[in-house]
Amino acid sequence: MEQCRLLLVDDEGEFVTTLAERLALRGIQAKVALSGEEALKLLESEAFHVVVLDVLLPGLGGLEVLRRIRGSYPGVEVILLTGRGSDKEAREGVALGAFDYLVKPVQLEELIRKIREASACNALEKPWKA
Amino acid sequence: MSLVSRIAAWAGSLTRELKDFTDYTESPRRYRRLRRNMILLGILGTTLPLVLLAAFNYHQFQRAMKAELVQPLRILVNRTKHSFELFLTERLSALGFIASAYSWEELADEKALHRIFQVMKKELGGFVDLGLIDREGIQVGYVGPYQLRGKDYSDQAWFQEVKVRGRYVSDVFMGYRMFPHFVIGVERQADKGEWWVLRATVDTEKFNTLIASIGLTETTDAFVVNRAGVLQTPSKYYGKVLEQCPFPLPPVSRVPMVVETEDPFGREVLLGYTYSEFPSFILMVVQPRAEMLRAWLTLRSELFVLFAASLLVIYLVLYKVTGLLVRRIQESDQIREASHREMQYTSKLASIGRLAAGVAHEINNPMAIINEKAGLMQDLIETSEFCPNREKFLGLTASILQSVERVRNVTHRLLGFARRMDVQFEELSLNEVLQEVMGFLEKEAFHRHVDLRVELSEELPRIYSDRGQLQQVFLNILNNAFDAVGDGGWVRVLTRREGQDWVAASVEDNGKGMSEETMKHIFDPFFTTKKGYGTGLGLSITYGIVTRLGGKIQVRSRLGLGTAFTVLLPLRAPQPGGGQDGAMQAAVGG
Numbered sequence: 001m002e003q004c005r006l007l008l009v010d011d012e013g014e015f016v017t018t019l020a021e022r023l024a025l026r027g028i029q030a031k032v033a034l035s036g037e038e039a040l041k042l043l044e045s046e047a048f049h050v051v052v053l054d055v056l057l058p059g060l061g062g063l064e065v066l067r068r069i070r071g072s073y074p075g076v077e078v079i080l081l082t083g084r085g086s087d088k089e090a091r092e093g094v095a096l097g098a099f100d101y102l103v104k105p106v107q108l109e110e111l112i113r114k115i116r117e118a119s120a121c122n123a124l125e126k127p128w129k130a
Numbered sequence: 131m132s133l134v135s136r137i138a139a140w141a142g143s144l145t146r147e148l149k150d151f152t153d154y155t156e157s158p159r160r161y162r163r164l165r166r167n168m169i170l171l172g173i174l175g176t177t178l179p180l181v182l183l184a185a186f187n188y189h190q191f192q193r194a195m196k197a198e199l200v201q202p203l204r205i206l207v208n209r210t211k212h213s214f215e216l217f218l219t220e221r222l223s224a225l226g227f228i229a230s231a232y233s234w235e236e237l238a239d240e241k242a243l244h245r246i247f248q249v250m251k252k253e254l255g256g257f258v259d260l261g262l263i264d265r266e267g268i269q270v271g272y273v274g275p276y277q278l279r280g281k282d283y284s285d286q287a288w289f290q291e292v293k294v295r296g297r298y299v300s301d302v303f304m305g306y307r308m309f310p311h312f313v314i315g316v317e318r319q320a321d322k323g324e325w326w327v328l329r330a331t332v333d334t335e336k337f338n339t340l341i342a343s344i345g346l347t348e349t350t351d352a353f354v355v356n357r358a359g360v361l362q363t364p365s366k367y368y369g370k371v372l373e374q375c376p377f378p379l380p381p382v383s384r385v386p387m388v389v390e391t392e393d394p395f396g397r398e399v400l401l402g403y404t405y406s407e408f409p410s411f412i413l414m415v416v417q418p419r420a421e422m423l424r425a426w427l428t429l430r431s432e433l434f435v436l437f438a439a440s441l442l443v444i445y446l447v448l449y450k451v452t453g454l455l456v457r458r459i460q461e462s463d464q465i466r467e468a469s470h471r472e473m474q475y476t477s478k479l480a481s482i483g484r485l486a487a488g489v490a491h492e493i494n495n496p497m498a499i500i501n502e503k504a505g506l507m508q509d510l511i512e513t514s515e516f517c518p519n520r521e522k523f524l525g526l527t528a529s530i531l532q533s534v535e536r537v538r539n540v541t542h543r544l545l546g547f548a549r550r551m552d553v554q555f556e557e558l559s560l561n562e563v564l565q566e567v568m569g570f571l572e573k574e575a576f577h578r579h580v581d582l583r584v585e586l587s588e589e590l591p592r593i594y595s596d597r598g599q600l601q602q603v604f605l606n607i608l609n610n611a612f613d614a615v616g617d618g619g620w621v622r623v624l625t626r627r628e629g630q631d632w633v634a635a636s637v638e639d640n641g642k643g644m645s646e647e648t649m650k651h652i653f654d655p656f657f658t659t660k661k662g663y664g665t666g667l668g669l670s671i672t673y674g675i676v677t678r679l680g681g682k683i684q685v686r687s688r689l690g691l692g693t694a695f696t697v698l699l700p701l702r703a704p705q706p707g708g709g710q711d712g713a714m715q716a717a718v719g720g
Binding site for chain 1: 490491494495497498499500501502503505506509510513534538542
């Protein structure tokens with residue numbers, strides 16, 4: 001099974017880079033995009049299994065990005081992240097074809113479990129402890 | 131200020147008070163005052179016309195009754211006067227006839243005069259004597275009990291009057307034999323220029339017979355007085371013949387009159403009287419008023435009874451009607467107040483939801499960063515070969531992650547307000563839900579020696595509701611119960627069917643209970659009695675959930691004795707949009 005390739009999209013750089021680092025420690029490769037536009041650009045050049053997408057993005061909104069991914073990359077699964085009280089948008093996202101949504105702050109184990117459910121790729125954690 | 135304007139002002143203030151009755155405070159005094167005012171206004175509005183009507187009727191009746199009583203008296207007076215006049219004119223006519231029918235010679239003959247006198251006495255009666263007086267005033271012929279032949283009347287007033295007016299009737303006077311009588315006289319002008327006067331004395335005994343014949347009642351008195359007010363006939367009550375009549379002379383009237391006056395004994399009497407021109411006398415009939423008005427007094431007391439009975443009926447009807455009305459008003463006020471409170475809850479929940487949604491994002495994002503940073507620190511420490519104070523650092527990061535988790539729980543719970551949670555209806559057993567929830571609390575019950583009594587109805591039907599939401603509801607309520615009871619207290623959980631369409635689950639405790647003031651606010655967001663550790667959200671969330679599930683929540687509590695929460699849930703899932711009705715029915719009971 002192919003190793004999972006993730007794309008993390010969030011305007012909070014501190015959050016998203018730390019998250020990528022933690023995933024890398026567990027042997028899961030994740031690229032980071034700080035905006036929707038950047039994410040779409042990355043998607044053009046690289047193949048990803050799963051996109052973890054913040055709903056509330058500056059510029060192109062999370063839902064719009066989702067719509068475009070769904071339009072252009074039907075094989076790519078999207079997991080939404082929301083920090084908002086109202087999960088209305090997240091539900092809307094699910095209706096648009098997102099796999100599921102998680103509310104921030106999210107526990108890493110939960111995210112990995114969700115990724116595993118979403119894609120047939122191998123997101124099994126490497127025995128990373130020394 | 132006049133009485134009428136006073137009443138008007140008072141009625142005005144009552145009406146204003148009724149109009150101003152828009153404050154929804156449930157003060158019993160307020161409703162008592164409202165009722166009192168309504169009764170007073172009602173009494174005023176009905177009694178005033180009734181009193182006016184009664185007064186008018188009273189007056190009319192009085193007039194009618196009086197007229198009815200006065201008329202017979204007037205007729206009586208008139209008839210009696212005619213009898214008297216007839217009696218006197220009869221005697222005058224007889225005397226005039228004799229004076230005309232016989233010549234001077236015949237009348238001067240003593241035998242003839244005697245015979246004529248005997249016929250007069252026999253046919254007409256009442257005559258005492260008869261005399262013939264010549265032009266000089268000397269009585270030349272006389273028949274009677276006295277020796278009056280030759281008596282000179284020339285200088286007497288009556289003789290002069292006969293000369294002028296042709297006839298004369300005297301007042302009553304006492305004669306020599308001390309019995310009352312009067313004198314009548316007529317003149318005769320013969321063809322040959324002869325002139326004489328025929329004079330007769332009449333006994334007043336006949337008057338008494340006349341009065342007796344008019345049929346007076348026991349208490350009625352009738353008598354004749356002259357123009358000087360001297361009694362000409364005896365009176366039953368007011369004096370003998372020739373005594374002064376105690377009544378002042380009434381104003382002159384030829385037609386019978388009736389006046390109200392007081393007699394010398396102080397009795398109220400009706401005095402009927404009439405003046406007779408010739409012969410000149412005044413006839414009086416006196417009747418006590420009390421006797422005449424007996425019928426009227428009876429009628430009056432009947433009127434009064436009727437009036438009092440009407441008032442009583444009015445009051446009773448008013449009392450009943452206002453009681454009913456005020457009770458209705460009170461009930462509708464209570465309903466309005468409940469729905470008012472309901473709206474307050476709803477709008478509070480909504481505004482908190484909006485606030486929470488705004489704040490949550492701002493908190494959740496930094497929390498996510500903290501979470502990841504601390505997580506990474508933990509990862510790094512765990513993967514490092516060498517790390518001084520490794521355990522200490524691991525403890526610190528774990529503590530940070532735990533705190534993040536706590537914040538996450540709070541914000542998520544807060545978001546529960548804002549979230550239009552899709553309730554997932556499924557068929558479930560309320561008993562099972564309760565048992566699951568109690569599972570969480572068994573340990574605490576054991577440690578604190580709280581007696582958890584479970585009385586779940588085995589016949590409880592399954593219902594359509596949301597398992598997760600119900601767990602939240604009963605966890606909140608049971609947590610509160612555990613907080614309220616001291617160690618060693620008891621908490622009782624029971625379920626039962628409630629009518630056709632409901633099931634009920636009650637959680638009772640013998641804890642510290644709540645005051646009425648506290649009960650008013652327990653569903654308010656951020657209202658808490660657990661100072662320091664309560665969020666004040668538990669029961670308002672509970673309330674919101676139960677409402678969404680189409681249920682109702684009831685609370686009974688007594689300070690120092692304990693509290694009982696009852697959650698009523700419908701067997702079937704509520705229709706979409708029906709949740710609002712459920713919310714309206716939710717009640718905080720006492």
